[in-house]
Amino acid sequence: MEPFRTLTAIAAPLDLANVDTDQIMPARFMRRPRDERYVSYGFHDLRFEPDGVTRKDFVLNRPPFDQAGILVAGRNFGVGSSREAAVYALLAMGIRSVVAESFGDIFFSNALKNGLVPVRLPETTVADLRSTLAAHPGTTLSVDLETQILTAPGGAAHQFVIPGFARDCLLRGLDEIGLTLTLQAEIAAYEAQHAPSL
Secondary structure (H helix, E strand, C coil): CCCEEEEEEEEEECCCCCCCCHCCCCHHHCCCCCCCCHHCCCCCCHHEEECCEEECCCHHHHHCHHHEEEEEEECCCCCCCCCHHCCCCCCCCCCCCCEEECCCCCHHHHHHHCCCEECCHHHHHHHHHHHHHHHCCCCCCEECCCCCEEEEECCCCEEEECCCHHHHHHHCCCCCHHHHHHHHHHHHHHHHHCEEEC
């Protein structure tokens, strides 16, 4: 997992509430391998017509929002079924942080475990950010995980909170397996000390 410290990127406004994980990653793609095709699965049914034609009215299909690294969404982002693939799809699309008033609990946890930073901010702040981004396409936001501050256009700073353990893992670029592997020497020493004598 790539470490996350500070991200400054184009931000896209997704003016939708209650976006569920099936909208982010439709169930029919769940059995497919995690490969280069994942970029086309994210928001698939919002991005494409049934015949595969790109929907030009969907925000992430329009330049410069198609280059967004940050998504500013409505409340209850990522609700629904517990599919880690929803996070994989966002990452494949180049999105490393989602800003919203609230998140589905399981999505929030899956995001933290896979290198995507979910930023919770007050409803009015998030709505103001979406309005600014829509009015000024190409505007960037900065997410600083070390200070836990999102910097908006004009320099306004908004504090957010990421649980300490998850924050440490994100800063170090470690998932739970990677964290365990950092303890290999201690694990080996413990096993050697407690192994039954032959």
